[in-house]
Amino acid sequence: xxxxxxxxxxxxxxxxxxxxxxxxxxxxxxxxxxxxxxxxxxxxxxxxxxxxxxxxxxxxxxxxxxxxxxxxxxxxxxxxxxxxxxxxxxxxxxxxxxxxxxxxxxxxxxxxxxxxxxxxxxxxxxxxxxxxxxxxxxxxxxxxxxxxxxxxxxxxxxxxxxxxxxxxxxxxxxxxxxxxxxxxxxxxx
Amino acid sequence: xxxxxxxxxxxxxxxxxxxxxxxxxxxxxxxxxxxxxxxxxxxxxxxxxxxxxxxxxxxxxxxxxxxxxxxxxxxxxxxxxxxxxxxxxxxxxxxxxxxxxxxxxxxxxxxxxxxxxxxxxxxxxxxxxxxxxxxxxxxxxxxxxxxxxxxxxxxxxxxxxxxxxxxxxxxxxxxxxxxxxxxxxxxxxxxxxxxxxxxxxxxxxxxxxxxxxxxxxxxxxxxxxxxxxxxxxxxxxxxxxxxxxxxxxxxxxxxxxxxxxxxxxxxxxxxxxxxxxxxxxxxxxxxxxxxxxxxxxxxxxxxxxxxxxxxxxxxxxxxxxxxxxxxxxxxxxxxxxxxxxxxxxxxxxxxxxxxxxxxxxxxxxxxxxxxxxxxxxxxxxxxxxxxxxxxxxxxxxxxxxxxxxxxxxxxxxxxxxxxxxxxxxxxxxxxxxxxxxxxxxxxxxxxxxxxxxxxxxxxxxxxxxxxx
Numbered sequence: 001x002x003x004x005x006x007x008x009x010x011x012x013x014x015x016x017x018x019x020x021x022x023x024x025x026x027x028x029x030x031x032x033x034x035x036x037x038x039x040x041x042x043x044x045x046x047x048x049x050x051x052x053x054x055x056x057x058x059x060x061x062x063x064x065x066x067x068x069x070x071x072x073x074x075x076x077x078x079x080x081x082x083x084x085x086x087x088x089x090x091x092x093x094x095x096x097x098x099x100x101x102x103x104x105x106x107x108x109x110x111x112x113x114x115x116x117x118x119x120x121x122x123x124x125x126x127x128x129x130x131x132x133x134x135x136x137x138x139x140x141x142x143x144x145x146x147x148x149x150x151x152x153x154x155x156x157x158x159x160x161x162x163x164x165x166x167x168x169x170x171x172x173x174x175x176x177x178x179x180x181x182x183x184x185x186x187x188x189x
Numbered sequence: 190x191x192x193x194x195x196x197x198x199x200x201x202x203x204x205x206x207x208x209x210x211x212x213x214x215x216x217x218x219x220x221x222x223x224x225x226x227x228x229x230x231x232x233x234x235x236x237x238x239x240x241x242x243x244x245x246x247x248x249x250x251x252x253x254x255x256x257x258x259x260x261x262x263x264x265x266x267x268x269x270x271x272x273x274x275x276x277x278x279x280x281x282x283x284x285x286x287x288x289x290x291x292x293x294x295x296x297x298x299x300x301x302x303x304x305x306x307x308x309x310x311x312x313x314x315x316x317x318x319x320x321x322x323x324x325x326x327x328x329x330x331x332x333x334x335x336x337x338x339x340x341x342x343x344x345x346x347x348x349x350x351x352x353x354x355x356x357x358x359x360x361x362x363x364x365x366x367x368x369x370x371x372x373x374x375x376x377x378x379x380x381x382x383x384x385x386x387x388x389x390x391x392x393x394x395x396x397x398x399x400x401x402x403x404x405x406x407x408x409x410x411x412x413x414x415x416x417x418x419x420x421x422x423x424x425x426x427x428x429x430x431x432x433x434x435x436x437x438x439x440x441x442x443x444x445x446x447x448x449x450x451x452x453x454x455x456x457x458x459x460x461x462x463x464x465x466x467x468x469x470x471x472x473x474x475x476x477x478x479x480x481x482x483x484x485x486x487x488x489x490x491x492x493x494x495x496x497x498x499x500x501x502x503x504x505x506x507x508x509x510x511x512x513x514x515x516x517x518x519x520x521x522x523x524x525x526x527x528x529x530x531x532x533x534x535x536x537x538x539x540x541x542x543x544x545x546x547x548x549x550x551x552x553x554x555x556x557x558x559x560x561x562x563x564x565x566x567x568x569x570x571x572x573x574x575x576x577x578x579x580x581x582x583x584x585x586x587x588x589x590x591x592x593x594x595x596x597x598x599x600x601x602x603x604x605x606x607x608x609x610x611x612x613x614x615x616x617x618x619x620x621x622x623x624x625x626x627x628x629x630x631x632x633x634x635x636x637x638x639x640x641x642x643x644x645x646x647x648x649x650x651x652x653x654x655x656x657x
C-alpha cells in the first residue's frame with residue numbers, strides 16, 4: 001500500500017502523518033494518563049514507605065527567584081535530578097547519608113521544568129539548605145573565591161540587587177526539600 | 190490544492206518535459222541569509238567555547254554570560270544557519286524534481302523576509318534574558334508564532350509546487366521534504382505550545398519529544414533529502430536503490446517519534462517509558478543503515494571522484510558522520526552506557542557530529558554545488574573551498590573526539606563518588622582547551638566557506654578560479 005505514496009503526494013502526506021501520530025500520541029499523551037505520579041504532588045506520612053514530607057507550591061518570592069534561574073540559563077550547566085545511580089545518591093547526599101532518588105511527584109509545580117541535560121556544574125536537585133545566604137552571596141559575586149577551579153561565571157549584578165539576590169536564594173533553598181531525608185533535619189534557612 | 194494527474198509523465202514512459210527557466214529568487218534570499226548567520230553565530234560559538242577555559246571572560250556584562258549566549262548559539266545555528274540553508278536548497282531542488290516553476294516566488298521572498306525578522310528577534314531577545322526555559326524552545330512566544338506562520342507559508346509554497354509537478358513518480362528527496370514539512374509543523378507545535386499546558390515530568394517528556402525530533406524529524410529528513418539529491422547529482426551516478434530508500438523513509442517515519450524519553454534514562458520518569466524509548470532508539474539503526482548503505486552503494490566505483498569534487502567530499506564525510514552519530518545515539522540509550530555518558534561533555538560531542546558533521550556538511554555541499562548554478566558564475570575559488578573542507582573536517586574531528594574522550598573520562602569519574610565534583614571539573618580543563626582550538630579551526634572553515642560564497646555572488650572573478 002505504501003507503493004501508492006510513490007506516485008501520490010496525498011498518500012505520502014497521509015501516511016507520514018498517521019505514522020507520526022501513532023508514536024506521538026502513545027509516548028506523550030498516554031504516559032501521564034497511565035502513571036499518575038507525574039501530576040500528583042508528593043506526600044508521605046508513613047516512614048516505612050520511605051522519606052516523609054509534602055511538596056508545597058512555590059511562594060511568589062521563590063517564583064521570582066526561579067524566573068532569575070531560568071533567565072540566566074543556570075539550567076544549561078546544572079541538572080536537577082538525582083538519578084537511579086548509586087553515585088548520584090551519594091553525590092546528592094549529606095554527611096554520609098544518601099539522598100533519595102528524584103521522583104516525578106517532586107516536580108509537579110515546576111514550570112518550566114529544570115531537569116537539565118548537561119552537568120557542567122554539580123547537580124542541584126538536593127542543594128536546598130546546604131549553604132547559607134552569606135555563602136551564596138560570596139559565591140555569586142565570584143565563584144572562584146570559594147571554589148578554586150570552578151568555571152561558573154560571576155553574577156555581581158544579581159548580588160547587588162537585594163530583591164533579586166534574596167529571591168534567587170529563596171528558590172535555591174527549596175530544591176529537593178519536599179522529602180525529609182537528612183538526619184535531624186539540619187537544613188540551613 | 191487538487192492533485193492534477195492529467196498531462197503527467199509516468200515513470201518509465203520515456204517521455205520528457207520541456208526545459209524551463211527557473212527564477213530562484215527565493216532560494217538566493219535564503220542562501221545569502223543562512224550563510225551570513227553561519228558566520229555571525231560562529232563568533233558566538235567561539236565565545237562560549239572560550240568561556241570554558243577563561244570563565245571570567247566578558248564576566249562584567251550580564252548580556253554576554255554563558256547562560257545568555259548558549260541559547261543564542263543553539264537557536265542561531267539551528268534556525269539562523271541550518272534550517273534556512275536547508276530551505277534554500279529545498280527551494281532549488283523541488284521545482285527541478287517536479288519540472289515546474291516554484292508555485293510563488295513572491296510568497297517565497299515574503300517567507301525569507303519573515304525568517305530574517307525571526308532570527309534578528311532572537312539575536313535581541315535571548316541576550317536580554319527573555320528565555321522560556323525550555324531547551325531548543327527558548328524563543329519568546331511572539332517569535333514562536335512567527336515561526337509557525339513562516340513554516341505554513343513555506344509549506345504551502347512547496348506543496349503547491351509538488352502538486353503541480355510534471356513527473357508522476359516522486360523521487361525520494363520529495364518524500365523526505367514532504368515529511369519534513371508535515372512533521373516540523375507538529376513537532377514545533379508540541380515543543381513550543383503543547384508544553385505550556387504541562388508541568389514537571391509531563392512537560393519534560395513533551396520537551397524531549399520536541400528536542401529529539403527537532404533533530405530526528407526536521408534536520409534528518411531534510412538533510413537526507415539533500416543528500417539523496419546531491420550525491421547522485423554531483424557524482425553523476427543514479428541512486429543505487431529506490432526500494433531501499435523507501436524502506437529507510439517509512440522506517441524513519443514510524444520509529445523516530447517514540448524515542449524522546451531516552452533523554453531521561455535513569456531520571457524521574459516512568460521506567461517502562463524509558464524502556465520503550467530504548468527499544469525504539471535501537472530500532473533507529475534500520476532507517477539509518479538503509480540510507481547509508483544506499484549512499485555507499487551509489488558511490489561504488491565512483492570514489493575517485495572525491496579527489497576532484499568539494500561537494501562530494503562534504504557529502505560523503507557527512508554520510509560517515511551520520512552513520513557514526515546514529516550509532517552513538519542508540520548506544521547512549523542503553524542503560525549501562527547511559528550511566529557513563531549522559532550529562533557529560535560526550536553529549537555536545539555527539540550533538541555537534543549530528544548537526545555540524547552530518548547535516549551542516551550536507552547543506553554546505555548543497556550550497557557549493559548550487560551556488561554557481563543559481564548565480565551563473567564560477568565558484569570564486571576551488572582552492573579555498575578545499576581549504577574550507579579540511580578546516581571543518583580537522584576542526585570538527587578534533588572537537589568530537591576530544592569531547593568523547595573527555596566526556597567518557599568525566600563519566601567514569603562521576604561514577605566514583607570518592608572523587609569530589611570540583612576535581613572532575615579541573616580534570617576537564619585540558620579537554621576544553623583543545624575543544625576551543627578545534628573550534629578556532631572550525632571557525633576558519635566557516636570563514637573560508639562564507640567568504641567563498643559571498644565573493645562568488647559579488648562576482649569578483651579571480652584568475653585562480655579559471656585555472657583550478
